[in-house]
Amino acid sequence: xxxxxxxxxxxxxxxxxxxxxxxxxxNSMFDYFLWYKKYPAEGPTFxxxxxxxxxxxxxxxxxxxxxxxxxxxxxxxxxxxxGDSAVYFCAATTGGGNKLTFGxxxxxxxxx
Amino acid sequence: xxxIHQWPATLVQPVGSPLSLECTVEGxxxxxxxxxxxxxxxxxxxxxxxxxxxxxSSEVPQNxxxxxxxxxxxxxxxxxxxxxxxxxxxxxxxxxxAADTQYFGPxxxxxxx
Numbered sequence: 001x002x003x004x005x006x007x008x009x010x011x012x013x014x015x016x017x018x019x020x021x022x023x024x025x026x027n028s029m030f031d032y033f034l035w036y037k038k039y040p041a042e043g044p045t046f047x048x049x050x051x052x053x054x055x056x057x058x059x060x061x062x063x064x065x066x067x068x069x070x071x072x073x074x075x076x077x078x079x080x081x082x083g084d085s086a087v088y089f090c091a092a093t094t095g096g097g098n099k100l101t102f103g104x105x106x107x108x109x110x111x112x
Numbered sequence: 113x114x115x116i117h118q119w120p121a122t123l124v125q126p127v128g129s130p131l132s133l134e135c136t137v138e139g140x141x142x143x144x145x146x147x148x149x150x151x152x153x154x155x156x157x158x159x160x161x162x163x164x165x166x167x168x169s170s171e172v173p174q175n176x177x178x179x180x181x182x183x184x185x186x187x188x189x190x191x192x193x194x195x196x197x198x199x200x201x202x203x204x205x206x207x208x209x210a211a212d213t214q215y216f217g218p219x220x221x222x223x224x225x
Contacts, residue, residue: 004155032212034212034213036216041200041219041221042218042219043118043202043204043216043217043218043219044156044202044216045216046213046214046215046216049212049213089155089156091156093212098144098161098163098169099158099161099171100156100158100212100214101158102155102156102157103155104153104154104155105155
């Protein structure tokens with residue numbers, strides 16, 4: 001049972017435009033959500049997170065939106081840069097955080 | 113600042129051979145430690161986590177085991193590797209009792225032939 005889903009395996013965006021990566025979840029007990037960025041042959045790098053008590057969190061070019069009623073979150077990257085090309089994973093956890101449940105990832109390609 | 117190390121970076125092992133992957137964390141005390149595996153084209157799957165020395169929780173029954181002999185050391189082992197053990201193994205840490213963000217090491221690429 002895939003509790004965290006990233007239905008788009010890939011996304012291509014032009015440099016300078018907005019990248020929107022989507023993630024859906026099924027477990028209503030999840031209360032903390034994270035986005036990680038991963039380059040090939042490297043460990044994931046933490047990008048941004050959001051608690052379920054909020055619906056938006058912003059950090060520089062990265063903004064995460066949470067829609068609890070729809071069990072949906074999204075990551076917006078504005079403006080997109082070629083260095084943003086990577087695989088992006090969303091993850092979710094319940095209180096305590098000992099188990100992160102990851103989506104399968106979305107490969108973002110930012111083209112010149 | 114905290115840093116996390118994993119070694120080796122890459123490993124090619126024959127089926128049936130033993131395995132030992134090591135992870136160490138610097139710059140923090142009593143972290144929660146985690147082992148994940150990413151199989152080809154898949155997401156990250158939690159294998160084991162530890163909240164203290166000698167304390168191991170297993171998430172997925174498998175051919176692997178984990179140990180935490182020291183506060184900042186986490187070891188992933190196998191007595192006999194299977195082809196299906198191939199993958200990218202990641203160690204992660206989190207401050208116990210703090211926010212839920214986990215921070216990952218650089219990973220080990222294991223190929224079992």
